[in-house]
Every structure is written in C-alpha cells, then in structure tokens.
Amino acid sequence: xxxxxxxxxxxxxxxxxxxxxxxxxxxxxxxxxxxxxxxxxxxxxxxxxxxxxxxxxxxxxxxxxxxxxxxxxxxxxxxxxxxxxxxxxxxxxxxxxxxxxxxxxxxxxxxxxxxxxxxxxxxxxxxxxxxxxxxxxxxxxxxxxxxxxxxxxxxxxxxxxxxxxxxxxxxxxxxxxxxxxxxxxxxxxxxxxxxxxxxxxxxxxxxxxxxxxxxxxxxxxxxxxxxxxxxxxxxxxxxxxxxxxxxxxxxxxxxxxxxxxxxxxxxxxxxxxxxxxxxxxxxxxxxxxxxxxxxxxxxxxxxxxxxxxxxxxxxxxxxxxxxxxxxxxxxxxxxxxxxxxxxxxxxxxxxxxxxxxxxxxxxxxxxxxxxxxxxxxxxxxxxxxxxxxxxxxxxxxxxxxxxxxxxxxxxxxxxxxxxxxxxxxxxxxxxxxxxxxxxxxxxxxxxxxxxxxxxxxxxxxxxxxxxxxxxxxxxxxxxxxxxxxxxxxxxxxxxxxxxxxxxxxxxxxxxxxxxxxxxxxxxxxxxxxxxxxxxxxxxxxxxxxxxxxxxxxxxxxxxxxxxxxxxxxxxxxxxxxxxxxxxxxxxxxxxxxxxxxxxxxxxxxxxxxxxxxxxxxxxxxxxxxxxxxxxxxxxxxxxxxxxxxxxxxxxxxxxxxxxxxxxxxxxxxxxxxxxxxxxxxxxxxxxxxxxxxxxxxxxxxxxxxxxxxxxxxxxxxxxxxxxxxxxxxxxxxxxx
Numbered sequence: 001x002x003x004x005x006x007x008x009x010x011x012x013x014x015x016x017x018x019x020x021x022x023x024x025x026x027x028x029x030x031x032x033x034x035x036x037x038x039x040x041x042x043x044x045x046x047x048x049x050x051x052x053x054x055x056x057x058x059x060x061x062x063x064x065x066x067x068x069x070x071x072x073x074x075x076x077x078x079x080x081x082x083x084x085x086x087x088x089x090x091x092x093x094x095x096x097x098x099x100x101x102x103x104x105x106x107x108x109x110x111x112x113x114x115x116x117x118x119x120x121x122x123x124x125x126x127x128x129x130x131x132x133x134x135x136x137x138x139x140x141x142x143x144x145x146x147x148x149x150x151x152x153x154x155x156x157x158x159x160x161x162x163x164x165x166x167x168x169x170x171x172x173x174x175x176x177x178x179x180x181x182x183x184x185x186x187x188x189x190x191x192x193x194x195x196x197x198x199x200x201x202x203x204x205x206x207x208x209x210x211x212x213x214x215x216x217x218x219x220x221x222x223x224x225x226x227x228x229x230x231x232x233x234x235x236x237x238x239x240x241x242x243x244x245x246x247x248x249x250x251x252x253x254x255x256x257x258x259x260x261x262x263x264x265x266x267x268x269x270x271x272x273x274x275x276x277x278x279x280x281x282x283x284x285x286x287x288x289x290x291x292x293x294x295x296x297x298x299x300x301x302x303x304x305x306x307x308x309x310x311x312x313x314x315x316x317x318x319x320x321x322x323x324x325x326x327x328x329x330x331x332x333x334x335x336x337x338x339x340x341x342x343x344x345x346x347x348x349x350x351x352x353x354x355x356x357x358x359x360x361x362x363x364x365x366x367x368x369x370x371x372x373x374x375x376x377x378x379x380x381x382x383x384x385x386x387x388x389x390x391x392x393x394x395x396x397x398x399x400x401x402x403x404x405x406x407x408x409x410x411x412x413x414x415x416x417x418x419x420x421x422x423x424x425x426x427x428x429x430x431x432x433x434x435x436x437x438x439x440x441x442x443x444x445x446x447x448x449x450x451x452x453x454x455x456x457x458x459x460x461x462x463x464x465x466x467x468x469x470x471x472x473x474x475x476x477x478x479x480x481x482x483x484x485x486x487x488x489x490x491x492x493x494x495x496x497x498x499x500x501x502x503x504x505x506x507x508x509x510x511x512x513x514x515x516x517x518x519x520x521x522x523x524x525x526x527x528x529x530x531x532x533x534x535x536x537x538x539x540x541x542x543x544x545x546x547x548x549x550x551x552x553x554x555x556x557x558x559x560x561x562x563x564x565x566x567x568x569x570x571x572x573x574x575x576x577x578x579x580x581x582x583x584x585x586x587x588x589x590x591x592x593x594x595x596x597x598x599x600x601x602x603x604x605x606x607x608x609x610x611x612x613x614x615x616x617x618x619x620x621x622x623x624x625x626x627x628x629x630x631x632x633x634x635x636x637x638x639x640x641x642x643x644x645x646x647x648x649x650x651x652x653x654x655x656x657x658x659x660x661x662x663x664x665x666x667x668x669x670x671x672x673x674x675x676x677x678x679x680x681x682x683x684x685x686x687x688x689x690x691x692x693x694x695x696x697x698x699x700x701x702x703x704x705x706x707x708x709x710x711x712x713x714x715x716x717x718x719x720x721x722x723x724x725x726x727x728x729x730x731x732x733x734x735x736x
Contacts, residue, residue, distance in 0.1 A: 013065050017073035058101040064113065067093065067121075074124035075131065083132045087125065091142040094121050095149035098182030099175070110251060112244050114178050115185035122146070122189030129196040140197065146186065147208055153179055154217050173224040174237050180221050180255060181244075183212075187263035194270045199305070202271045203312055209264055210316060218257035225256055249337060258341040265320055265348040272313055272355035275305050307363055310356050314364040317353045320345065321372060340385060346376065347391035425501060429510065432497075435490045436517045436525075487525045491532045498536055507536050507543050515550060527569035530554055534573035537587075538580035544587055547577070548594050559616060567619070574623035581627065584634040588627070589644065592636075595624045596647040600654055614658045614666060621673035628680035645682045652684060663718065 059067075070086060077083045093100070097118040122143070129139035157176050187209065194202055228241050248255045253262075324346055350372060356364035376382045376392050491514065498510040514533055518526050530551070537547045551570045558566035574595075581587050602617045638644050660667045660674065667674065712734060719730045 013069035014072050017069040018076060020073065064102065064117070068116065071120035071124035075127040077128070077131075080132055080134060083128050083135055087128050087135055087139060087142075090121055090124050091139075093117070094125060094142050094146045097121055097146075097186075098150060098153060098179050110247070111185075112178075112181045115181040117185070118182040119185035119189045122186050123192060126189060126193035126196040130193060136196070140201070143190075147212070150179070150183060150186070151212055154212060154214075157217070157220060170227075171237075173227045173231075174241055176221055176224040177228065177241055177245075177255065180260065184259055184263050187260070187267060191263065191266040191270050194267060194274060199275070199309060202274070203309055206264070206268055206271060206316060207312070209267065213260055213264055218260070221257055221260070249335070252337050253341065254335060254337050256338065258338055258345065261320070261323075261345050262341050262348075265345050265352065268313070268316060268320075269348045269352045269355075272317075272352040275309070275313075275355060275359055305359055307360065310360050310363045314353065314356050317349050317356070318368070320349045321353075324349075325375075343382060343385035343388040346382070347385075347388045350376070350391050422503075422506075425497065425506065426509070429494060429497060429506075429513065432490050432494050433513045433517070436487060436514075436521065487521060488528050488532075491528055495532050495535050499539075502539065504540050504542065507539065508546075511536060511543060511546060518554075523563060523565055527565045530566065530569040531572045531576070534576035535580075537573075537577040538585075541587060541590055544577070544590060547573070548591070552598070555616070555619075559612070571619050571623065574620075575626055578623045578627035579630055581630075582634055583631045583636040588636050589638050589640075591627060592624075593644060593647060595620055595627065596644070596651045599624075599651040600647060602654060602658070610658055614660070617655065617658055618660075618666065618670055621670050621677065625673040625676040629676050641682070648681050649684045652681070659714075661718065663722075 067090070070090060074083075074086055074090070077086060098114060100114065100117060102113050102117075125139045125142055129136040153175075157172065157179065190205065194205075197205060225245065228238060229245060231238070245255055248259075253259055324342060350369070353364060353369050353372070357366045357369055373392055376388065382388050382392075494510055494514065498507045501507075511533060514529050518529055533547060533550075537544045551573060554566055555570045557563070558570065577591065581591055598620055599617055602613045655674070660670065662668075662671075716730050716733060719733075720727045723730065
C-alpha cells in the first residue's frame with residue numbers, strides 16, 4: 001500500500017488506541033480512551049445527541065480513522081467502565097454502517113470502506129460482549145438492532161433482475177452493492193465471534209440471516225452488479241464501484257451472492273463446531289483436525305445438544321448443498337473465482353454436516369453425508385479444487401467412507417494433480433503420508449525389519465529432501481476395523497496419484513514412503529500396504545524389482561512368525577502384478593524368472609520336515625499360473641531363453657521333489673494351477689541333448705533336497721503303489 005498522510009494518521013491512531021487500552025495505569029487508560037472518543041467530528045456528535053441518523057452525515061476520513069482505531073482497541077480494554085464507554089460510542093454506528101455516507105477522500109484499502117466499517121464495529125461490539133459479561137446483553141441488543149436495520153434496507157431496496165441488460169446504473173444499484181459489502185463485513189465478524197452468543201442465540205442468528213439472504217435479494221444483488229459492470233459509468237460513484245468490483249475480483253472474492261453465501265456458511269460451520277467445544281474458537285483447519293484427532297482442544301464433556309438444534313442446523317446445511325447442486329439462478333458462476341467460491345461453500349457445508357453427524361447421525365443422517373461425499377469425490381472438476389478436495393479427503397480419512405469411494409476419490413485427486421507442478425504433488429503425497437505416520441506414537445528407531453539392508457527402496461533422487469512438506473492430519477482411532485478403512489483409503493489415494501503421474505521418480509518416492517510405514521501402525525494396515533503397492537509394479541523395472549524384493553522379505557518374516565494375514569497380502573500382491581503384465585512386456589521375463597527362481601530356491605536338503613517349504617512353494621503356483629496364462633495373444637520375447645528354460649526345468653524337478661504329484665493330496669489340491677503351468681511351460685528337454693545322458697543328475701542339489709529317511713520311505717511307497725511288480729527294485733533306490 002502506498003504510504004500517504006492518511007495512512008500514517010490511521011496507523012498512528014491505531015497504535016495510540018492500543019497503547020491506551022493496554023496501559024497499566026487505569027486512570028491513563030480511561031483518559032486516553034475518552035480523549036480518542038472526543039476526536040469524532042462535531043457533526044456526528046450533534047447528530048448522535050439529537051437522535052438523527054448518523055448515516056446522513058458524511059463521515060470524513062479523519063473520523064473513519066478514529067472510529068477504526070477505537071474498534072481495534074475494544075478487545076484489549078480491561079476496565080468495565082472503559083468498555084461501557086466504548087460500547088456507547090461504537091454501538092450507534094452499527095445499524096447505520098451499511099448506508100453511511102463516506103467522503104470520497106476515504107483511504108484506499110483492499111476492501112470497500114463500508115465492509116471495513118461494518119466488520120470492525122461488529123468485531124469490537126462482540127469482543128466487548130465476550131470479555132465483559134455485564135455488558136453482553138447490551139452489546140447483543142445492538143446486533144439485534146443492526147439485523148433489523150439490514151432487514152429494513154433490504155425490504156426497501158429496488159429489485160433488479162439478474163438478467164438486466166445493464167445499460168444504466170442508478171443510485172439504487174450503488175446502494176444495493178454497498179449493502180452487500182457491509183453485510184459481508186458484518187457476517188465475517190459474526191463468524192469470528194460466534195462464541196459471544198449462547199447456543200440458542202446462535203441458532204436464532206443464522207435463521208435470521210437466512211431470511212435476510214432471500215433469493216429475491218440475491219437476484220437483485222446480481223442484477224445491480226451486472227448493471228454497474230456493464231452499464232455506462234457516467235457518475236463518479238459508478239466509476240468508484242466499478243473499481244471496487246474489479247479489486248474484489250482480483251483478490252479472489254468477486255462481489256455477489258456467492259460471496260454472501262460464503263460468509264453465511266462460515267457462521268454455520270463455526271456454530272456447528274461449537275456444539276462439540278463451546279469454549280474454543282479454532283480456525284477451520286484446526287477445528288476439523290481437532291475433531292478428527294480427538295485432542296484436548298475438543299471439550300471432553302460435550303454439552304447436551306437438543307434434537308431441535310441439530311435438526312435445524314442439518315436442515316439449513318442441506319438447503320445450502322441443494323442450492324449448490326441445483327445451480328440456483330443467483331449462484332450461477334461466470335468466472336473461475338466464482339467457481340472457487342462455490343467450491344469453498346461446498347467444502348464448508350460438508351464439514352458442517354459432519355460436525356452435526358458426529359453428535360447425532362440419525363438426525364443429521366450420515367448416509368446423506370456419504371452421498372454428498374461420493375458425488376464430490378467422483379467429480380474430477382470438484383476434486384480439482386484444493387480446498388474442496390482436501391475437505392473430501394479428510395472426511396474420507398475420518399473413517400466413514402466406503403473403500404470403493406475412497407479409491408474413486410484418490411483417482412479423482414490424482415487426475416487433478418496431473419496438471420499441477422511436481423512440488424504440489426509431493427506436498428500432497430506427504431500430507432497423505434503424514435496420516436499414516438500419525439497412526440502410532442511409538443515409532444521404532446533404526447532400520448525397519450521389513451527392509452532388507454536399506455531404510456527405503458530408493459533413497460536417491462531429488463525428492464528425498466521434501467520430508468517436511470505437507471500438512472499433518474492427526475488420527476487417533478481406537479477401533480482397528482475403523483482404522484483399516486481410514487488408512488486403506490489414504491493408501492489408495494497415494495498409489496493412485498503415483499499411477500496418474502506416471503513418473504518414475506514419483507513412484508520411487510511413493511514406494512519409499514509406504515515401505516517406511518510398514519510395522520508402524522498395525523498388522524492389518526501392513527497387509528493393506530503390501531497389497532496396494534502391487535499397482536505400481538507394472539510400470540517400470542526398477543519399481544517391480546524393488547517390490548519383488550519387498551515381498552520376499554515380507555513373506556519370509558510372515559512365514560516365520562505365522563502372520564497369515566501378511567502371507568495372504570503378499571500372495572494377493574503377486575497375483576495383482578501377474579494379472580497386469582503382458583507377455584510382450586520386458587517386465588514379463590523379470591517376473592517369470594523371479595517366480596521360477598523362488599520355486600527353485602525353496603527347500604533345504606538338510607531339513608527334516610519338508611512341509612514348510614512345500615507350503616511356501618504352493619503359494620507361488622497361482623501367481624505364476626496367472627502370469628503365464630493371462631495374455632494369450634502375445635508371444636514373450638526372452639533376452640535369455642536358456643536361463644528361463646533351465647529355471648523351468650529345475651522348478652518342475654523341485655515341485656515333484658516336494659511331493660506335488662498326480663496322486664498326492666497336495667498335487668490334487670493344486671492340480672488346476674499345475675496343469676496351467678504345464679500347458680504354458682517351455683519344453684523341459686532340450687531337443688539337441690535328447691540322446692545325451694545326464695551324467696550329473698545324481699549331483700543335482702534339487703534332487704538331494706528332502707533326502708531324509710522318512711521322505712525317502714514315502715517316495716518308495718508311492719512308487720511301489722504305481723509299480724507293485726517292481727517292489728524289490730524300488731526298495732533298493734535312494735539318494736546315493
């Protein structure tokens with residue numbers, strides 16, 4: 001802002017007022033406040049004494065500065081006498097602020113002087129009501145008088161149609177827009193100080209405001225704004241209002257009905273939150289975070305809230321949502337800023353309804369909230385707005401969103417982020433990752449047991465220094481089933497973003513982030529992490545190899561500890577990857593060699609019990625069968641076909657050596673998978689070596705596995721059952 005004489009005077013008066021209000025000497029304090037009050041213009045003093053309307057007397061720049069300075073001092077005044085004197089000075093201006101005549105020499109600021117005047121006066125009076133209980137009734141009475149005055153002005157307004165051609169502007173148009181900015185300032189102040197009213201008074205306030213913000217008034221406001229924007233600016237007043245309209249638009253809050261709706265829903269949201277914690281005045285983000293985290297900010301002993309209160313609030317919020325969804329005439333958006341305002345209103349309504357649902361989900365129907373969330377989450381345009389997307393995702397995190405909808409929401413967010421910068425994507429990923437970090441207060445130190453020799457899959461790259469980015473969403477859920485839904489939705493969103501970006505570095509960052517969360521929340525979430533990461537395995541060799549190493553490590557730990565949930569998750573992840581890789585992809589050979597190698601490497605010739613190795617091997621049959629049979633239209637192109645052939649040959653030998661035969665119980669159990677493998681395996685016998693003896697077969701380490709006496713006896717019995725006439729020869733067989 002350009003420093004002028006007026007600016008210097010305004011800053012000096014504000015500092016002087018604050019100094020007077022905070023002085024330790026009560027006498028100096030009182031004298032200072034009284035001296036400032038006397039700086040009002042004589043014309044205003046005479047009008048006040050004679051009972052005439054203050055609005056009729058043009059307010060000079062000097063008087064406006066004095067009045068705003070007194071408003072700034074109001075929250076700091078400690079003495080009851082001074083507060084009473086200050087209230088007596090400020091209260092008469094409140095009902096007149098929206099029609100106050102202000103000289104053209106008023107200082108230029110980021111908002112019209114009528115909004116500043118209405119906001120500061122209302123804030124000051126409500127601060128006095130909050131800080132000085134003996135004056136509360138008197139202060140709130142002045143608010144009631146102001147509401148009556150606003151209603152009278154609205155009733156007397158000249159009504160315009162929103163479809164006006166705007167060829168001419170009139171004084172009535174200017175008055176309508178002046179009333180709009182003053183009402184915006186008034187409602188902003190009410191939102192900031194809703195704790196000044198009791199619960200019933202708050203409900204009465206928003207019901208009164210809803211009546212004032214009638215459809216007829218809203219349409220008229222849009223018509224007057226259209227006339228000023230498009231009409232002939234022949235008067236100085238028209239030119240000034242056109243400048244103000246442009247200035248508001250450049251600040252991202254275009255004047256109009258949507259701006260008033262935004263201020264109104266802010267009041268509703270604050271009131272809905274105070275149903276949970278009547279003594280806390282938190283910001284929007286802090287309020288939602290406090291409820292979700294169940295921290296000390298939220299009152300432990302929540303007051304009893306009547307059903308009528310919840311019902312009335314829920315009804316008001318539902319009407320707001322319906323207005324937005326039905327595209328009311330006066331809410332039709334014509335610019336990106338207006339659309340953003342509409343999304344802000346939508347986000348605030350969703351949060352407000354959640355607060356009501358958390359108190360009584362029967363009156364504030366949680367299924368209604370779910371339907372709104374699903375509609376928003378499934379709309380890429382709405383999920384492209386930062387505030388609305390954040391609100392929807394946080395409500396998903398709250399734990400009431402079905403898994404399917406959580407996945408859709410994550411995909412919509414990912415779609416929106418495709419058009420944004422990498423830093424925005426990374427910040428979003430860390431914000432979501434912080435949800436998983438908040439799942440446990442006991443974070444283990446050192447290298448995670450899930451990671452084999454490295455604290456991440458890939459700690460290199462330009463994104464590893466962004467660990468401080470992103471906001472934190474704190475959660476503290478006692479129910480494990482609830483937390484599974486919550487964290488599952490977050491994991492799905494993170495993976496969906498990585499897939500949508502299709503960036504190898506982003507994928508590596510996501511994998512590193514998710515792997516570091518393993519073992520830090522609970523086994524159910526660990527299993528979900530392992531299963532969901534499989535979606536990233538079908539895009540590049542680096543991610544696939546990293547995931548395969550992770551699954552080997554996870555399966556080994558789970559097998560040793562008897563964690564069947566994790567064993568199932570690893571199998572599910574392997575199946576997902578197998579179903580997503582085509583045979584003509586270079587990833588096909590990588591995955592095929594990996595699975596065959598695991599089968600070949602299963603077992604130990606020194607182990608007396610082959611059952612554990614057989615079970616581990618059996619879990620590989622289905623992923624391998626799906627891999628080789630899913631894509632029947634393509635032909636694999638192997639870089640090293642001989643290696644694949646040799647691994648296939650050794651794998652079949654090891655399968656048979658571990659008892660998977662046509663007649664065995666385990667063989668019959670996995671007959672379908674083994675038949676598919678046999679159908680799609682490369683030839684086991686090399687045609688060029690068909691007549692050459694396999695002189696080293698007795699040294700084959702695969703055949704020497706499970707060479708224990710018991711296993712030898714079982715194999716001999718199976719052979720005798722097939723060839724009883726050769727019983728004598730079979731009994732002489734062994735591993736020698």
